[in-house]
Amino acid sequence: MNLLEHALKILVKYPLCDHCLGRQFAMLARGTTNELRGYSIKLLLTMKAHLHIKEGRREEGLKILKILASNGGFQPAENILNKYGCRNVHGKIKCYICGNIFEETEEIVDEIVKKLSEYEYSTFLVGSKIPGEIAEREDKLRSEYELNLGESFKSEFNRFLGKIVQKKTGREVSFKKPDIVVLVDLTRKKVEVESKPLYIYGRYRKLIRGIPQSTWICSSCGGLGCPECNYTGRKYPTSIEEIISKPVLELTMGESAVFHGAGREDVDARMLGRGRPFVIEVKKPKRRFIDLKLLEEKINENGKGTVEVQSLRFSSRMEVRKLKNLAPYTRKKYRLTVRVDGDLNEEMLKRLEEYFNGREIKQRTPLRVLHRRADKVRIKKVYSVKCRRISQSIFEVIIECQGGLYVKELVSGDEGRTKPSFSEILNMSATCLELDVLDVEGLVS
Numbered sequence: 001m002n003l004l005e006h007a008l009k010i011l012v013k014y015p016l017c018d019h020c021l022g023r024q025f026a027m028l029a030r031g032t033t034n035e036l037r038g039y040s041i042k043l044l045l046t047m048k049a050h051l052h053i054k055e056g057r058r059e060e061g062l063k064i065l066k067i068l069a070s071n072g073g074f075q076p077a078e079n080i081l082n083k084y085g086c087r088n089v090h091g092k093i094k095c096y097i098c099g100n101i102f103e104e105t106e107e108i109v110d111e112i113v114k115k116l117s118e119y120e121y122s123t124f125l126v127g128s129k130i131p132g133e134i135a136e137r138e139d140k141l142r143s144e145y146e147l148n149l150g151e152s153f154k155s156e157f158n159r160f161l162g163k164i165v166q167k168k169t170g171r172e173v174s175f176k177k178p179d180i181v182v183l184v185d186l187t188r189k190k191v192e193v194e195s196k197p198l199y200i201y202g203r204y205r206k207l208i209r210g211i212p213q214s215t216w217i218c219s220s221c222g223g224l225g226c227p228e229c230n231y232t233g234r235k236y237p238t239s240i241e242e243i244i245s246k247p248v249l250e251l252t253m254g255e256s257a258v259f260h261g262a263g264r265e266d267v268d269a270r271m272l273g274r275g276r277p278f279v280i281e282v283k284k285p286k287r288r289f290i291d292l293k294l295l296e297e298k299i300n301e302n303g304k305g306t307v308e309v310q311s312l313r314f315s316s317r318m319e320v321r322k323l324k325n326l327a328p329y330t331r332k333k334y335r336l337t338v339r340v341d342g343d344l345n346e347e348m349l350k351r352l353e354e355y356f357n358g359r360e361i362k363q364r365t366p367l368r369v370l371h372r373r374a375d376k377v378r379i380k381k382v383y384s385v386k387c388r389r390i391s392q393s394i395f396e397v398i399i400e401c402q403g404g405l406y407v408k409e410l411v412s413g414d415e416g417r418t419k420p421s422f423s424e425i426l427n428m429s430a431t432c433l434e435l436d437v438l439d440v441e442g443l444v445s
């Protein structure tokens with residue numbers, strides 16, 4: 001292919017701006033722009049035509065210059081035409097593909113910069129919705145002239161806007177993980193910005209019993225309010241999720257928050273030790289450079305000694321996935337107070353410790369959660385059991401086991417659904433009175 005002749009043939013029929021001509025050859029040369037490619041092609045053609053005139057092929061030269069001026073909108077060609085007395089060719093064109101959109105982006109850019117100014121961000125990405133006709137016209141041109149070295153209008157347009165916005169805001173374009181995505185809808189001349197979620201990792205401690213991890217709607221009224229829930233619409237007045245979310249949303253000015261826990265403890269269990277890992281996902285945050293020490297203080301103030309957090313740091317969607325997938329396998333440590341129907345002695349407790357050391361447990365879904373979980377058998381491991389007798393019929397036990405084991409049922413046996421169990425080995429009925437989670441193994445150090 002003779003590139004210059006090919007380009008000239010296109011310009012004979014179609015008026016094209018520098019961008020749209022250059023874009024047809026976008027895969028040639030690097031570290032430049034389509035605008036410069038288009039300009040350079042037009043300039044070389046102009047020089048060639050000028051040379052024709054100087055070498056005595058005046059008509060041939062003028063013919064090319066007229067094409068470049070009338071369909072290329074090319075000022076240098078018009079200048080030479082003027083010099084040779086042709087004054088009726090105008091250098092202003094309407095580009096066949098884009099309709100000169102690249103010259104009319106100022107308003108769009110101003111709108112983008114204005115919308116972005118409401119947010120804190122360090123990276124962004126521009127995307128766009130392009131009128132179908134633009135792609136159609138470009139496709140038509142490409143098949144007509146067998147052009148296959150170009151890129152799409154959309155990618156050039158996005159990059160073009162991105163560069164201008166980058167210059168105006170001083171923020172970086174990121175293709176992989178932008179803080180904000182700017183969406184330019186050219187069909188409706190509208191600009192929207194979407195702030196990407198912010199993820200914050202931490203560990204929570206629950207120091208009193210009776211707080212669920214997530215909001216618990218009253219089952220009698222479904223949240224509308226009824227005598228049973230004292231017209232609050234909930235079974236429990238607050239939740240860990242709410243206690244943590246409120247200050248998070250205040251500081252980030254986010255639209256909403258989603259709480260992801262690494263598993264959950266029962267409502268009546270405390271969560272002690274280092275606390276349970278969680279990630280809170282903030283949707284559409286306006287602030288993202290927040291002081292996590294300050295956030296920690298605000299959450300702990302809001303928790304009023306019932307719930308507190310520590311080890312806050314910024315996190316990612318990837319970590320949420322890990323947290324969810326790995327939680328059922330990570331090691332847990334519990335402290336239980338157990339009451340038995342009968343008399344305890346040290347020997348029995350020693351036997352219990354020995355028996356459950358490294359023991360595999362077959363556990364069918366407990367009766368108490370059967371209404372919301374599928375009935376299946378889980379095999380989980382108990383690593384160790386340490387007992388301390390407190391009275392004739394009460395002892396304290398520290399259990400280390402695999403995540404996902406229902407420890408209350410390990411004690412009671414759950415009518416034979418958990419095997420073996422403390423009840424079975426002690427040969428008397430055993431019940432868990434109190435439960436604390438002492439440790440949840442972290443996924444990331």
Ligand SMILES: [Zn+2]
Binds near residue numbers: 016017019
């Ligand atoms: Zn164009």
Ligand SMILES: [Zn+2]
Binds near residue numbers: 218220228
């Ligand atoms: Zn209710």
